[in-house]
Amino acid sequence: MPVAPSCSPSLVTGPRLKEHSLQVYLGAAKGYMRNGLAASTLRSYDFAWRSYAMFCSSLSVPLFPLCVNVVCAFVCHCTDVRHFQTCYIKGLVAGIQFNARCLDPSFPSLLSNPAIKLLFKGIGKAFPPKVDDRLPFTLSVLHAMLSVLRRGYFSRYIDSLLDCSLLLAFYGFLRCGEFTTRANAFNPTSDVCFSDLTFHPEFFNLFLRHSKSGGSCFVVIARTGGPFCPFSSMLRYVKMRASSDPLSPLFITPANKPMSQSWFSHHLAQVVSKCNLPPGRYSGHSFRIGAATSAAVQGLSTATLQQLGRWSSSAYSSSVRPDAASIIKAQRSLRP
Known part of the structure; x- marks a missing residue:
């Protein structure tokens, strides 16, 4: 089962890189990108990545290369089967996007993809979000x-x-x-x-x-x-x-x-x-x-x-x- 990308802690904490190669620098980039998130956000993104990997495995679909059509299917699964709120599903997609960029920094934005944006718009119309009725402590x-x-x-x-x-x-x-x-x-x-x-x-x-x-x-x-x-x-x-x-x-x-x-x-x-x-x-x-x-x-x-x-x-x-x-x-x- 694929896990969230990680790298050697030594590359994150700043000692001199021993090898001067593209892969070494990209490995350092992954570590810095993960280090740039709050711990709670990182846990959520890692959970999103594991959930997406399990979804792909359940359908016998390869995890790589990451395809927009499979992500769309995952969004529909979260909506129709798991009954997640739209805002929560967007967080899962953000987690998938983050981990994909840890593997390939040039990976395009999923949340800005026209098909995924239209998908979320349609889900929003089909399932209007609940009104946040929390009151403020004035x-x-x-x-x-x-x-x-x-x-x-x-x-x-x-x-x-x-x-x-x-x-x-x-x-x-x-x-x-x-x-x-x-x-x-x-x-x-x-x-x-x-x-x-x-x-x-x-x-x-x-x-x-x-x-x-x-x-x-x-x-x-x-x-x-x-x-x-x-x-x-x-x-x-x-x-x-x-x-x-x-x-x-x-x-x-x-x-x-x-x-x-x-x-x-x-x-x-x-x-x-x-x-x-x-x-x-x-x-x-x-x-x-x-x-x-x-x-x-x-x-x-x-x-x-x-x-x-x-x-x-x-x-x-x-x-x-x-x-x-x-x-x-x-x-x-x-x-x-």
Whole structure:
């Protein structure tokens, strides 16, 4: 069974190439291309490649050369047999395209192929995408949740842990997976460590070791002042942490385990319910949506929004969810 392309780690880390040949340089290119992706993206792309290879094998179709007609058949299989959403299938095709380019950098774009574009357009008409009904954590909702915690909801430690996590997620435009772990297992090379947090007089830095926006990056959180200041909240939590090990998880549960995504989501849902809000309409991504919506309402420029959310394109616009009041105000501003 073909596996995702890889190369010798020595070619990725930069020692001198021992042989000067085209194949050696192409081998290095494969490694650098894979190294350029976030770990989660790479896992998804490798899964897509394995799925496509298994599909070809089930039909006794050769994997190479990679043919557009076989990819079209794979897309229809994912739609009609596996019942995958169109956006997920596009991600699988992107994974196939990436791995094909690791083998041959000149491989053309599958997602730009006219036949595949028309295929996805037809699937989109046959199976309209579900409306994303997730609600944003706006500032007012965020403050309501923080008020619940500060009145004492779980324990003093858990309330402080969640308090700073909620504020960090909102002001940092973070995805839930960027500051939590996938499970109780902690990997200091990819998960947020205590040493990744640095305080300065007017802000603190958090180094994200992996980000969907593209590799590692620094997130700056300002000292905003007031009762809901993310800087003060993080400082309070740090003083309550039991461990001072720089390589320990930044966020630790009372069981002395790293804060997993499931642990965070479970406690978040309880806080949302306490605020008399429907927990099924909110998720970890609601912080990013809420931050983008709140920033847009404040009139921040497109360039600033993209910078704050680490968006490399206009994809940020899908995270802006203006409420009815904002729409009415905007419409009234158009009257003569």
